[in-house]
Amino acid sequence: MTLQLATAESLAQELQSRIEARTARVLVVGLGYVGLPLAETFAAQGYPVLGFDIDADKVNRLNRGESYIGHICPERIEELVASGRFEATTDPARFREADAIIICVPTPLTEAREPDLSYIEGTGRTVRDFLRPGQLVVLESTTYPGTTEDLLRPILEESGLVCGRDFFLAYSPEREDPGNRDFATRNIPKVVGGFDAASRALAAALYEPVVEGVVPVSGTRVAEACKILENTYRAVNIALVNELKCVFDAMGIDVWEVIEAARTKPFGFQPFYPGPGLGGHCIPIDPFYLTWVARKYGVHTRFIELAGEVNTAMPHYVVERVAEALNEDGKPVKGSRVCVLGVAYKKDVDDPRESPAFAVLEMLRRRGARVSYNDPHIPALPAMRHHTIRLQSEALTPEFLAAQDCLVVVTDHSAYDFEEIARHAALIVDTRNATAGIAPGRCRIRKA
Numbered sequence: 001m002t003l004q005l006a007t008a009e010s011l012a013q014e015l016q017s018r019i020e021a022r023t024a025r026v027l028v029v030g031l032g033y034v035g036l037p038l039a040e041t042f043a044a045q046g047y048p049v050l051g052f053d054i055d056a057d058k059v060n061r062l063n064r065g066e067s068y069i070g071h072i073c074p075e076r077i078e079e080l081v082a083s084g085r086f087e088a089t090t091d092p093a094r095f096r097e098a099d100a101i102i103i104c105v106p107t108p109l110t111e112a113r114e115p116d117l118s119y120i121e122g123t124g125r126t127v128r129d130f131l132r133p134g135q136l137v138v139l140e141s142t143t144y145p146g147t148t149e150d151l152l153r154p155i156l157e158e159s160g161l162v163c164g165r166d167f168f169l170a171y172s173p174e175r176e177d178p179g180n181r182d183f184a185t186r187n188i189p190k191v192v193g194g195f196d197a198a199s200r201a202l203a204a205a206l207y208e209p210v211v212e213g214v215v216p217v218s219g220t221r222v223a224e225a226c227k228i229l230e231n232t233y234r235a236v237n238i239a240l241v242n243e244l245k246c247v248f249d250a251m252g253i254d255v256w257e258v259i260e261a262a263r264t265k266p267f268g269f270q271p272f273y274p275g276p277g278l279g280g281h282c283i284p285i286d287p288f289y290l291t292w293v294a295r296k297y298g299v300h301t302r303f304i305e306l307a308g309e310v311n312t313a314m315p316h317y318v319v320e321r322v323a324e325a326l327n328e329d330g331k332p333v334k335g336s337r338v339c340v341l342g343v344a345y346k347k348d349v350d351d352p353r354e355s356p357a358f359a360v361l362e363m364l365r366r367r368g369a370r371v372s373y374n375d376p377h378i379p380a381l382p383a384m385r386h387h388t389i390r391l392q393s394e395a396l397t398p399e400f401l402a403a404q405d406c407l408v409v410v411t412d413h414s415a416y417d418f419e420e421i422a423r424h425a426a427l428i429v430d431t432r433n434a435t436a437g438i439a440p441g442r443c444r445i446r447k448a
Ligand SMILES: NC(=O)c1ccc[n+]([C@@H]2O[C@H](COP(=O)([O-])OP(=O)(O)OC[C@H]3O[C@@H](n4cnc5c(N)ncnc54)[C@H](O)[C@@H]3O)[C@@H](O)[C@H]2O)c1
Pocket: 029, 030, 031, 032, 033, 034, 035, 052, 053, 054, 055, 058, 104, 105, 106, 107, 119, 122, 123, 140, 141, 142, 143, 174, 175, 176, 177, 178, 281, 282
C-alpha cells in the first residue's frame, strides 16, 4: 500500500513538473467548436498540443493550416500550425505520447431523446487501449453527473490500470460561446472537479496557465452538475420570456421594450430574450441529460420538461404569426414566397445544429409556402437528423427581396443591413427584434 501511494505520488509529481515546465504534451480529442479553440489556447501558452479527430478531412485541413469553423479565421490556424506546437492526427496510437488527454467529443440525444454517450464510450475505449501510467484524463463534454466516474472510469480501468493510483481523472465543463467577441476560452473561468485530490490538483495546474481563473470543486459530480445548472438556467429563463412574449403580444405589449425597461433594475434581474425557439448543441439538449438521470433516482424534472415544451412550441408560434401577417395582405400561406433570414442557431456563427429555422421552413413548406432562405454563413442547408429540407442560400438582391411575400428573421446576423432589407421588402416577421429602430418605409414589420 505504501509502495502504491508512493507510486501515485511520484507519478503526480512528475506530471506536475512537466505541466509547470509546459513540456507536458496535451492531447485534445474531438476538434470541433470546443476542442479546436481549446487546442489553440494550450498551444498559444506554450504547451505542445496534439489534436485527435476521427474525421480525416478535418485533420488534413488543420495540418494544411485551414479552418472549417466560420468564426475561427484561417490565419489563426496557420499561426497555430506554424508555431510548431500543434499537430492534428487520426492515429489513436499517438494517445500514448500524451501527458494530458482532454475529451471534447459530442454528447447529443438519441432518437428517443435519451443521452447518447456512444462518443464518450468510444473515446474511452481508445484512451483505454493506449493508457499508460501517469496520464491525466479530463472529460469536457457536457453530460449528466456521474458520467466521469461511473461510465468513463470503468472503461479506462479495463486497461488494468487503476484510477488514482496509476492514472488521474477529472471533469472540467466546457463553457465555449462561439462567436462571442468578449469571451473566448482564455478568459472564461474553468470549473474543475477531480476523482481525487491529486487528479483535481493536476487538472487545475494544467488549466491555470491557459485560462483566467480555475474554480476547483469537491468532485467530478459537482463539476458535471454545474454545467447542467448553467444550461438549464438558460433554457428555463428563455422559456419564461418566450411565454411572456406570447402573453404580451396578445395584449399588444412589446416584450422587448418590457425587458429593456426591466433590465434597468440594478439587482435581482438578468435579461433573457425571446426568440424563434432554442438551437445549438447545448441548451436544447443538455437539460434532458439531467431529466434522464433524475428518473433513475425517482425524481421528475418538471421545470425542465415545461421549458422544453414552451421552447419547442416557438417555431409553430412564428409560423402562425407569418400566416396572420400574410392574411392581413390578403394572401394565403399556400403559394406565398417566404424567405427565412438566418438558419444558424445563433448570431454570427455557421453552426445550424438544432436551429429552429429548420422547423419554421418545414412547417411553412407543409402549408404550401414557396420557401427559401439566406444565411451569409451557411451557403447550403446540410443534412440534419430530423429534417429533410435541402436548399441553397439565396442572394439578397433588391429584386429577390421585392419578390418575397414575407421575410422571416430567425437569426439576426450582424451582416444583415435591415434598413436596406426593409427598403425592398413588403413584409418582415421579426423574431429577434432585429428591426427595432429602423425606418420601415413601405415595409410592414410584425414581431413574433
Ligand atoms: N458548441 C458549443 O458551443 C459548446 C459549448 C459548451 C459545451 N459544449 C459541449 O462540448 C462537447 C463538444 O461539442 P462541440 O460543439 O465541440 O461538437 P462538434 O461536433 O463541433 O465537435 C466534436 C468533434 O468530435 C469529433 N469526434 C466525434 N467522435 C469522435 C471520437 N470518437 N474521437 C475523436 N473525435 C471524435 C467530431 O468529428 C468533431 O470534430 C459537447 O459535449 C457539447 O455539449 C459545446
